[in-house]
Amino acid sequence: MGLMGQLAVAVSTAAPTSHPSTWLLALSGFLGGIAVGIAGMGGGALMTPALVLLFKVDPRVAIASDLVNSLAMKPVGAAVHAAHGSVNWRLVRLLIVGGVPMAFFGAWLLNQLGDSAASQAHLKTLLGWALVVACACLVTKATLAARMRQRGRERDNRAPYRVKTLPTVLVGVFGGFMVGMTSVGSGSLVIVLLMLLYPRLSTNVQVGTNLVQAVPLVAMAALGQALFGHIDFQVAGSLIIGSVPGTFIGARVSSRAPDAIVRPVLVALLVASGLALLITSYTGLAWTLGIVALVGLPLWGAVDATLHPSENWLAAGRDRTTWVSLMGIGAPVGVGFVAAAVYAVKVRPRIVAAAAAQLRAGGGAAPTAEVPDGPRKTPMDVAGRS
Numbered sequence: 458m459g460l461m462g463q464l465a466v467a468v469s470t471a472a473p474t475s476h477p478s479t480w481l482l483a484l485s486g487f488l489g490g491i492a493v494g495i496a497g498m499g500g501g502a503l504m505t506p507a508l509v510l511l512f513k514v515d516p517r518v519a520i521a522s523d524l525v526n527s528l529a530m531k532p533v534g535a536a537v538h539a540a541h542g543s544v545n546w547r548l549v550r551l552l553i554v555g556g557v558p559m560a561f562f563g564a565w566l567l568n569q570l571g572d573s574a575a576s577q578a579h580l581k582t583l584l585g586w587a588l589v590v591a592c593a594c595l596v597t598k599a600t601l602a603a604r605m606r607q608r609g610r611e612r613d614n615r616a617p618y619r620v621k622t623l624p625t626v627l628v629g630v631f632g633g634f635m636v637g638m639t640s641v642g643s644g645s646l647v648i649v650l651l652m653l654l655y656p657r658l659s660t661n662v663q664v665g666t667n668l669v670q671a672v673p674l675v676a677m678a679a680l681g682q683a684l685f686g687h688i689d690f691q692v693a694g695s696l697i698i699g700s701v702p703g704t705f706i707g708a709r710v711s712s713r714a715p716d717a718i719v720r721p722v723l724v725a726l727l728v729a730s731g732l733a734l735l736i737t738s739y740t741g742l743a744w745t746l747g748i749v750a751l752v753g754l755p756l757w758g759a760v761d762a763t764l765h766p767s768e769n770w771l772a773a774g775r776d777r778t779t780w781v782s783l784m785g786i787g788a789p790v791g792v793g794f795v796a797a798a799v800y801a802v803k804v805r806p807r808i809v810a811a812a813a814a815q816l817r818a819g820g821g822a823a824p825t826a827e828v829p830d831g832p833r834k835t836p837m838d839v840a841g842r843s
Contacts (some may be wrong), residue, residue, distance in 0.1 A: 469617030473840040477599050479695045480574055482512070485527065492726075493530075494698075494707020502591045502641045504696060505583065506730035516580040517606040519606040520640045521682030525693035527640065527699055528675050538665030545658065545666045546706050547620055552647070552670040555629025556636075557677045563637020585734030587639040590789045592648040592727040597756045624654055629670070631786060636671075637678040653759050654778070686693025755793025758800045759785035765808050772811035775804055811840050 487579050487669045504526065508519035525711045570576040628650045635642030655663070682688050735748075762781050770777040780800055787793030 467834040479691065479698070480759050485511070485697035486700075487703035489696075490530075490700035490705075491707035494709070501760035502575040502588055502727055503730075504643055504700075505640050506588060507732060508692070509581065509584065509729065510733055514689075514692065515689045516577060516584060517570070517682075518692065520565075520567065520584075520638075521561040521679070521687035522689050522693040522696065523640045524636070524675055524679040524682055525688055525690070526696040527643070528672075528679050529697045530701060530704055531643075531668060531672050531675060535665075535668040537588060538661070538668055538756035541661075541665070543659075543665035544669050545662055546669075548625055548651070548655070548666050549670045551620075551622060551625040552629035552632070552666075553673055554628035554630075554632030556670065556674045557629075559630050559633030560637040560674045560678040561681045563634045563638075563639075564678050564685065567638050567682075568685040568687070581734045584639050584641070585731045585788075586748055587635060587641040588727050588731035588734065590635075590752055591641050591645040592724055592731065593749075593752045593756055593788075594646050594725055595727070597760055598652060613798020619652055619778075621782070624778065624786065627782070627786050628654065629674075633674050633678075635789075636674055637681060640678070641664070642668075643675055647671070650785050653781050654761050656763055751791060751794050752788050754801075755788035755797040757789070758793070758797035760771045761805065762800065765812075769808050769812040769815070772815060773804075773807040775808065780804060 485507055486504065486535040489507065492503055492801050505519050505523045508523065509516050512524075567580070570580055598612075626639070628647060632642050632647040635646060648663060651658070652666060658666075679688070733775065759781050762777060762784065765777070767777060783796035784793045784800060787796055
């Protein structure tokens with residue numbers, strides 16, 4: 458049987474889950490879409506836990522159905538950015554090389570967890586972990602943007618920069634796996650890693666590149682979920698009915714919604730959802746605190762390393778890309794924690810000392826940052842981001 462035949466069988470035999478009415482799900486999608494339109498990210502991170510926690514949808518079905526919902530929105534924003542030329546196609550290709558196969562692998566691995574109660578509990582823990590990581594990335598993005606604004610340098614996507622092939626592919630690998638397993642990550646995680654790796658890229662190019670690479674990534678993850686029979690098309694269709702107009706309305710009012718209010722609310726929702734999935738016992742509480750420490754320290758290190766000028770890194774005899782990649786990409790898997798500890802104890806003091814030596818030598822103050830925050834998002838910038 459060919460691929461299309463397998464897909465047809467999977468769709469026809471997919472068992473519907475017990476869920477509320479179409480209009481309640483559509484209303485949930487509408488509210489989630491407004492949040493995405495205003496904040497610019499967080500679609501999967503908001504809708505999947507809402508389906509699991511509020512509507513008691515099976516976690517695998519919630520993940521798969523939300524992927525279809527995301528797939529309905531992402532091509533719009535991607536097409537606009539492609540038409541405006543705000544896409545770095547070389548980075549898109551590298552991200553796709555790493556992300557697309559891992560998105561399918563993540564969907565396959567999700568299917569291997571099975572239907573037992575223990576498997577469902579493990580999946581809820583994984584989803585909670587993904588939400589905590591997404592929350593940390595949102596805080597990191599806001600912190601990085603604020604410090605860049607404070608430093609006051611203009612960012613220009615035409616400024617010279619070097620494409621980091623292996624780190625970019627690894628970003629795609631991580632993003633694809635997270636999307637295939639949890640539906641979280643194509644927007645909230647990948648774009649933060651792009652900011653850390655390519656601070657000279659303008660905000661529009663970062664957003665456009667992320668949206669374009671996310672289309673085949675989410676499509677492959679959704680295809681995998683469809684082949685394994687996890688998609689409930691009534692749930693997915695109901696979400697789409699509400700989320701598409703919700704995202705459009707949210708994007709239209711985004712210019713009047715201050716980030717100082719929107720971002721904290723989004724972070725609070727992610728934290729609450731993540732904690733609700735993780736903390737079911739004292740063991741869950743310990744895991745939550747451990748995850749926060751495991752992710753927070755390397756993300757701090759990656760932001761701090763990005764903001765030290767390349768001249769200081771060269772003077773200290775260290776490679777900035779290597780350390781940013783180790784801490785940023787390795788943050789969710791533990792490698793970043795070890796790298797951040799070494800960075801804080803050994804590497805950072807040498808960079809600070811090198812900067813001080815340059816000042817004493819009469820070289821003047823080195824550039825304090827390479828990038829500020831980019832222009833305010835437009836409605837089309839935020840369309841389809843998750």
